[in-house]
Amino acid sequence: MDNNQEPSCQVKFTKLEFGNVRSVVAGSYRQLHCRIIIDSQEQFSFVKESKPERTPFSDREVLVTVSGKATETKAGGGAIGATTAGFSVGASGTYTRAAEEGTSSAIKRVIAKINKQIQYCFVWWGFDIIDHNMQEGGAVFEETERPTATFFFLPNVNKHTSVPKEIDVEIATYWSLIPSLTAGNAGWLHNIVTNRSSVAQYLHLCQMTAFSIPTDLKQNSAHFAVLNVNTTGAGLRVNTNILLPSESVKIKSGVTRKTDTSFDYGNYLS
Amino acid sequence: MLTIWISASPILQEVHTVEGATCLIAAGHALLHIEKHRTQIETVFQRHNIKKSQYDARAGFNESCIRDGLGFLQQIYIFTTLSTILATSSLLTELGKILSPFSSVIFTEESSFPLPVYKIDGTIWDWDDFVFKTASKYINRGSTAAMCPTIISYSQTTNDKGDQMDSGTGDGDRENVRKEDSKGSRNKGKERDRDNHDNSGDTPRDGDHDSGHPGNSGDRLNEGSGDPDPEGMATDSPNIMFHITSKIYTNDNLSEPSQEINTVGNLTMRVRSHAILTQNLIKCCIDG
Numbered sequence: 001m002d003n004n005q006e007p008s009c010q011v012k013f014t015k016l017e018f019g020n021v022r023s024v025v026a027g028s029y030r031q032l033h034c035r036i037i038i039d040s041q042e043q044f045s046f047v048k049e050s051k052p053e054r055t056p057f058s059d060r061e062v063l064v065t066v067s068g069k070a071t072e073t074k075a076g077g078g079a080i081g082a083t084t085a086g087f088s089v090g091a092s093g094t095y096t097r098a099a100e101e102g103t104s105s106a107i108k109r110v111i112a113k114i115n116k117q118i119q120y121c122f123v124w125w126g127f128d129i130i131d132h133n134m135q136e137g138g139a140v141f142e143e144t145e146r147p148t149a150t151f152f153f154l155p156n157v158n159k160h161t162s163v164p165k166e167i168d169v170e171i172a173t174y175w176s177l178i179p180s181l182t183a184g185n186a187g188w189l190h191n192i193v194t195n196r197s198s199v200a201q202y203l204h205l206c207q208m209t210a211f212s213i214p215t216d217l218k219q220n221s222a223h224f225a226v227l228n229v230n231t232t233g234a235g236l237r238v239n240t241n242i243l244l245p246s247e248s249v250k251i252k253s254g255v256t257r258k259t260d261t262s263f264d265y266g267n268y269l270s
Numbered sequence: 271m272l273t274i275w276i277s278a279s280p281i282l283q284e285v286h287t288v289e290g291a292t293c294l295i296a297a298g299h300a301l302l303h304i305e306k307h308r309t310q311i312e313t314v315f316q317r318h319n320i321k322k323s324q325y326d327a328r329a330g331f332n333e334s335c336i337r338d339g340l341g342f343l344q345q346i347y348i349f350t351t352l353s354t355i356l357a358t359s360s361l362l363t364e365l366g367k368i369l370s371p372f373s374s375v376i377f378t379e380e381s382s383f384p385l386p387v388y389k390i391d392g393t394i395w396d397w398d399d400f401v402f403k404t405a406s407k408y409i410n411r412g413s414t415a416a417m418c419p420t421i422i423s424y425s426q427t428t429n430d431k432g433d434q435m436d437s438g439t440g441d442g443d444r445e446n447v448r449k450e451d452s453k454g455s456r457n458k459g460k461e462r463d464r465d466n467h468d469n470s471g472d473t474p475r476d477g478d479h480d481s482g483h484p485g486n487s488g489d490r491l492n493e494g495s496g497d498p499d500p501e502g503m504a505t506d507s508p509n510i511m512f513h514i515t516s517k518i519y520t521n522d523n524l525s526e527p528s529q530e531i532n533t534v535g536n537l538t539m540r541v542r543s544h545a546i547l548t549q550n551l552i553k554c555c556i557d558g
Binding site for chain 2: 015115219
């Protein structure tokens with residue numbers, strides 16, 4: 001970024017890990033997906049560089065042949081078909097295009113299928129966690145898998161260019177009670193049906209975090225949060241009044257809610 | 271009982287924090303629909319000689335919509351311990367009618383089927399059309415969603431402690447002063463901003479050339495906290511660490527969470543503002 005005239009801003013994840021500490025086995029959530037957004041919020045910006053790239057499907061075909069356990073693969077079996085392969089191969093190397101320059105290791109580690117999209121002034125990544133162990137314990141991102149984005153800011157009609165006051169970062173992680181390998185895992189279904197009171201009423205939970213980093217930030221900083229939720233109980237009441245006023249929720253991914261929290265599903269699909 | 275805590279993260283009082291919010295999201299409306307229709311669901315299963323101990327309903331999201339990066343589609347999941355159900359069984363259509371307007375899936379030990387989703391006029395939704403018109407999609411931030419996902423737990427971190435943008439620690443009284451200060455300087459920043467705009471509009475020569483004009487030093491003041499970096503480079507790349515934990519309780523006494531979900535990480539930010547480049551140019555000129 002040395003020779004460019006435009007103001008720029010680079011946000012880089014230097015560590016990204018998800019964790020899952022359980023005291024129950026069958027009725028616990030597994031990581032399904034995670035979504036990361038880096039948002040410059042500035043319409044006169046463009047994304048100069050962003051990594052990692054989307055993973056091509058062919059990469060996973062390579063993976064299957066390399067694994068040496070090809071007899072068990074479900075060739076071309078759609079997104080979930082590769083899950084078993086991802087689980088069986090060794091853990092070295094990387095799977096992004098960027099990796100081509102770096103390592104030439106033949107065995108690839110696939111923990112996630114990556115989708116990256118650039119929309120106007122922001123970049124988002126969807127990491128579909130396909131490795132069984134990572135689903136159980138939470139995904140750990142290696143260096144080449146961690147999101148990085150560099151934004152450049154263009155002058156507006158007043159020839160005025162500057163970096164925005166804040167850059168937004170959003171990390172959403174999706175958890176599911178449904179195991180990915182349902183075959184040979186019949187116990188989970190019995191567990192759900194028979195343990196009504198001690199298994200969560202919600203099959204999926206999404207934890208979303210959004211924070212704004214001031215671009216004039218000079219010192220090391222932190223963002224911490226602890227949330228508590230009880231997801232069970234025979235008499236679980238969903239009280240829509242617990243919803244917070246939408247203006248207090250800055251999170252973007254489909255959660256910018258209408259101020260009217262009362263939901264009448266009788267007539268919304270006319 | 272669904273219990274909500276709003277936590278303020280007291281451990282962080284001594285640490286410089288970045289403003290943000292965290293929430294847990296679930297399919298609240300789908301669960302509400304299940305709760306309201308429990309007896310009807312029961313009647314249907316009874317009619318098909320399926321005992322209450324053989325099935326249960328849960329609320330969730332459609333997993334493909336999440337995996338594909340589309341958004342949230344609330345969905346009802348019916349689990350049965352039956353080994354199979356005939357795809358032609360009227361159980362599926364009967365359940366589909368009760369569970370509509372939500373999409374739903376029935377799981378048996380061996381397979382799963384999507385149930386039909388009915389419109390109010392009794393016709394069946396085309397899947398793509400259904401997703402397009404009712405899901406809470408990222409693409410428009412849920413603005414056309416038939417229903418938004420429910421926030422079941424929420425935490426917000428703000429910088430009201432007063433040490434935002436300032437180094438060092440403060441005691442009570444100074445904090446207030448500092449807060450006022452920072453507000454003041456922020457306003458000043460805005461004024462400068464406006465001045466700059468005016469300048470560049472009226473006298474373009476003065477405004478935003480790339481070589482060391484007063485207008486640009488104004489820019490610099492806007493960007494930074496005031497004192498220019500001696501190196502003239504954006505050497506600051508502060509670290510922002512984050513640690514988010516969700517404690518999930520599935521027992522009534524709330525003594526111990528059954529699961530803890532963590533998001534842990536660190537990121538760095540490097541900013542290069544216009545004025546810094548300008549300073550480089552000046553430096554080059556002097557050097558040369």
